[in-house]
Amino acid sequence: MSITGTLIVQMIVFLILVWFTMKFVWPPITAALDERAKKIAEGLSAADKAKADLAEADKKVQVALASAKDDATKRLADAERLALQLVEEAKARAASEGAKVLAAAKAEAQQESVKAREALREQVAVLAVKGAEAILKREVNAGVHADLLNRLKTEL
Template identity: 30%
Template sequence: MFNTLVASSSPDTEATSSGIGALGLNWKAFIFQLITFAIVVWFLNKFVVKNLFKVIDARQKEIEAGLKRSKKASLELENAGANAEKILKEARAQAEDLIHTANNEAASLIKAVEEKAAKKSERIVSDARAQLNVEVEKARVALKKENAKLIALATEKVISEKMDSAKDQQLISEALK
């Protein structure tokens, strides 16, 4: 169709041989092409370019939103890492405190048990010594009585007379002095 319009306007060969026509331009065809170009530009601008820019703008906004979310997520990740490190440090400190406290309590408990055992052993030893002293004293008293009897028997055999208890006590007292 375009060729038909151009062909129908070519009988004016006289105008084409001078001026712009000498350059090989046909005004009618040029104006028709200019109008067609303007219509194509208008059509593209009206339906394609505006929609294309809308799509590009929407895509750009999505990309920017994605970048913002990505930055936010990376900041949250860094914060989470820092928080996790902080929590781990606190947990380590608490664990060290608990261990230190447990060691101190264990040491004090051991010391208390050792002191209690030492006191108990001292008490047992002192009780044993006291009981031993009582037994020794009983043995001394029994030994004195036995010695007194033996001395009385020996004296009786030597003197060959029986002694009464008053005389016996007197001789024993004198012998012990």
Template identity: 30%
Template sequence: MNLNASMLGQAISFVIFVWLCMKYVWPPLTAMLDERQKEIAEGLRHSENAAKELEIAKANGAQIIEDAKRNVTEMVEQGNKRRSEIISLAQQEAEQEKARILEQGRAELEGERQKLRQELQAKMADAVIESAQKLISKNLDSEANRALVDQLISEI
């Protein structure tokens, strides 16, 4: 056999093999590679979108935290203001109650004073009437009258 004929046979076999591969093997491989390339590109696009969404979420999270801090600060300020109002109101009520109690005490004191005056006046009137009766019933000298008045004063 000739070297040229065997080479030609091998070349024809190789061409048939390449043609069969190009017809039946190569299209599914290229389709699979194209599909894989699309999946990778889509995955990269999704990861870029996810990174953007993550940045947006971080920004939103920071904004939410700032809003929450601001709200907490406002609530604390409102609480302090309300506490001050309550304390002020309680102080005013205490002052009013103190004034009312003092006025009530003064009124009671004045009532007691008037009662004592009336009792004292009644006793004095009784004492004067009694002493007048004794003086009238006894006609004594001025020293005896003086002693009787001193005795009545000491009794009072």
């Protein structure tokens, strides 16, 4: 064969190979490449969406954290105010109870003072009668002189 015939046969074989490759090999390769590019694009889109969601969630967390801090601060202030109020109420009750105890103690002291005066008057009256009896050297009848003794008690 001549070089031209060989060249023509090689050209025909090359064209058949190109046609076969374009018909049967190239479409699955391009489909696989297109699918791969689509998956990569979807992955990048999902990553961007996840970043946006993360940023939004971070903002929500910051807002919730600030709200929780404010709520905690308010609750703490309310608790402190309530504690101060309870302390003030307890002080007022203690002062009231102290005043009641003091008044009761004063009343009891007054009663004891009156009882002591009465007892002292009784003793003075008895001593006066005994003294008068000793001076007069005779017995004084207590029944007869009861009015006199009562007046003496009142004067003392």
